[in-house]
Amino acid sequence: MAADAAALTALEARERLRAGTLTAGGYADALLARIGRSEPAVQAWAALDAAHVRTQAAALDALPPEARGAPLFGLPVGLKDIVDTADLPTENGTVLHTGRQPRRDAVLVQRLRAAGAVVMGKTVTTELATYAPGKTRNPHDTAHTPGGSSSGSAAAVAAGHVPLAVGTQTNGSVIRPASFCGVVGVKPTFGRIARTGVLVQSPNFDHVGVFARSVPDAALLAQVLAGADAGDPATALRATPPLLDACLQPPPAPPRLGWFPGPFRDRVAADARAAFERLRERLAPHLVAFELPADAHAVVADHRLVMEAEIAGSFDAEYERGREHLSASLRGQIERGRQTSAVAHRQALARLAAYADALDAALAQVDAVLTPAALGTAPAGLASTGDPLMCTLWTAAGTPAVSLPLLAGADGLPLGVQLVAARDDDARLLRTARWLMDTLRPGGVAPVDPAAAAA
Structure with missing residues (x-):
């Protein structure tokens, strides 16, 4: 049992x-x-x-x-x-x-x-x-x-x-x-x-x-x-x-599935690409073409800018009293975030909000993107x-x-x-x-x- x-x-x-x-x-x-x-x-x-x-x-x-x-x-x-x-x-x-x-x-x-x-x-x-x-x-x-x-x-x-x-x-x-x-x-x-x-x-x-x-x-x-x-x-x-x-x-x-290999296809491992190609063949009757909003390529940089600026604020106390106990990775994020201006943060958020609205409009045409x-x-x-x-x-x-x-x-x-x-x-x-x-x-x-x- x-x-x-x-x-x-x-x-x-x-x-x-x-x-x-x-x-x-x-x-x-x-x-x-x-x-x-x-x-x-x-x-x-x-x-x-x-x-x-x-x-x-x-x-x-x-x-x-x-x-x-x-x-x-x-x-x-x-x-x-x-x-x-x-x-x-x-x-x-x-x-x-x-x-x-x-x-x-x-x-x-x-x-x-x-x-x-x-x-x-x-x-x-x-x-x-x-x-x-x-x-x-x-x-x-x-x-x-x-x-x-x-x-x-x-x-x-x-x-x-x-x-x-x-x-x-x-x-x-x-x-x-x-x-x-x-x-x-x-x-x-x-x-x-x-x-x-x-x-x-x-x-x-x-x-x-x-x-x-x-x-x-x-x-x-x-x-x-x-x-x-x-x-x-x-x-x-x-x-x-x-x-x-x-x-x-x-x-x-x-279901209508948006087929989206992604703008980072060249970064995906070869065996993963091969597995997804076999999946594409199996799901072919359900697949339709899907395209991201035109400004999607800027999203990764804007996401990182906002995230690191906010991490710097969230973990300021930890950095000030014990930075030697933080990983080099986290210290780097906090230190980069501290250099971000309020203007840059707000501009990035505005671009991301516009992208999210455009993405919703594109996603409304399918049940899901794969x-x-x-x-x-x-x-x-x-x-x-x-x-x-x-x-x-x-x-x-x-x-x-x-x-x-x-x-x-x-x-x-x-x-x-x-x-x-x-x-x-x-x-x-x-x-x-x-x-x-x-x-x-x-x-x-x-x-x-x-x-x-x-x-």
């Missing part, structure tokens, strides 16, 4: 939990056993207290039967270690925050608990959610990076430690690790999930995203987390779209988390994006297919993503067990 339970998707586990054929405590124990076996190889967790996990699960099992109807009843969720939790430390991936203990939960954690979730623990992040890697390894091959900055969240889902996890993306920090680790990653429309109580890096680009092993699982978690909060000015009071219900519906007509999620499979070594270039055009515009584990590179490692839609078109995007997964990979995504492979 333990091995069986650990392999369940979130929706499969929820069905058993609601039926009473699986207890929250039994499910937590199955996942903890799996963590105990493979965590020494994967190192996905920054903070995990098994006794606390079991206490949460026991409290849920003690509730009356009607409580089992909560959307996430008994489902363990991993949280990137930049999300505040009142019952676990949040150290933001830097020694400067060692021992940091928030007094209150982030808004998204409040929503998780209200929905009946078990907070499994805090997953490893890169340094202050930027580029310097943490300790996490790729479960498919521990000699390779899992990506970043949501390294531990993607790896924990891939390894079957949890069915669901939360990450963030300011450039490519959900989509890229999802691609490298072979799981589903969803970055919703900017402002869809409140960031109150989440580390502030770049307020104009910070998104909360989710990881799962199926598209419906990701839709379930995103729907629970979505909603406005007064503490996050990027959010707005609006109805939450029925992401899960929409995701589970068949498309009313054959493009690589990364330049290739996870690079060997652990000194870098890989290049986020294939995500920048979409993150800068705030459009929703999904990475689907549909392809593999010449080295056998996962290669994600990225789908992108217009802002606020999250529900249709998830429906299209589920259709594509069911069409090309009907068996879904099984968890990886590096400990078993090594044995």
Whole structure:
């Protein structure tokens, strides 16, 4: 039963939990056993207290039967270690925050608990959610990076430690690790999930995203987390779209997918280009030509200018009191950001806003655009988390994006297919993503067990 339970998707586990054929405590124990076996190889967790996990699960099992109807009843969720939790430390991936203990939960954690979730623990992040890697390894091959900055969240889902996890993306920090680790990653429309109580890096680009092993699982978690909060000015009071219900519906007509090899095609690895060419041939009846707005080539530079200026402001205190403890990469970003004028920052934001509007108009002609999620499979070594270039055009515009584990590179490692839609078109995007997964990979995504492979 333990091995069986650990392999369940979130929706499969929820069905058993609601039926009473699986207890929250039994499910937590199955996942903890799996963590105990493979965590020494994967190192996905920054903070995990098994006794606390079991206490949460026991409290849920003690509730009356009607409580089992909560959307996430008994489902363990991993949280990137930049999300505040009142019952676990949040150290933001830097020694400067060692021992940091928030007094209150982030808004998204409040929503998780209200929905009946078990907070499994805090997953490893890169340094202050930027580029310097943490300790996490790729479960498919521990000699390779899992990506970043949501390294531990993607790896924990891939390894079957949890069915669901939360990450963030300011450039490519959900989509890229999802691609490298072979799981589903969803970055919703900017402002869809409140960031109150989440580390502030770049307020104009910070998104909360989710990881799962199926598209419906990701839709379930995103729907629970979505909603406005007064503490996050990027959010707005609006109805939450029925992401899960929409995701589970068949498309009313054959989806139209914009084929977009991208302006960075020459940077994409040869085996990845070959894999996408085979995908193009298979999906030919659904593909239509797609072109970016004319000013798209300037987006990467404008995104970097704004992001680094805002990083300099967000991490000024860390730089002033402990710059010697920051990576050379982060010091460089802060120092470049400090040289950016307010005029340059505002001009770049204005150009990006115009680009986002033009991109929405182009995306309105298709159900989704199809493009690589990364330049290739996870690079060997652990000194870098890989290049986020294939995500920048979409993150800068705030459009929703999904990475689907549909392809593999010449080295056998996962290669994600990225789908992108217009802002606020999250529900249709998830429906299209589920259709594509069911069409090309009907068996879904099984968890990886590096400990078993090594044995």
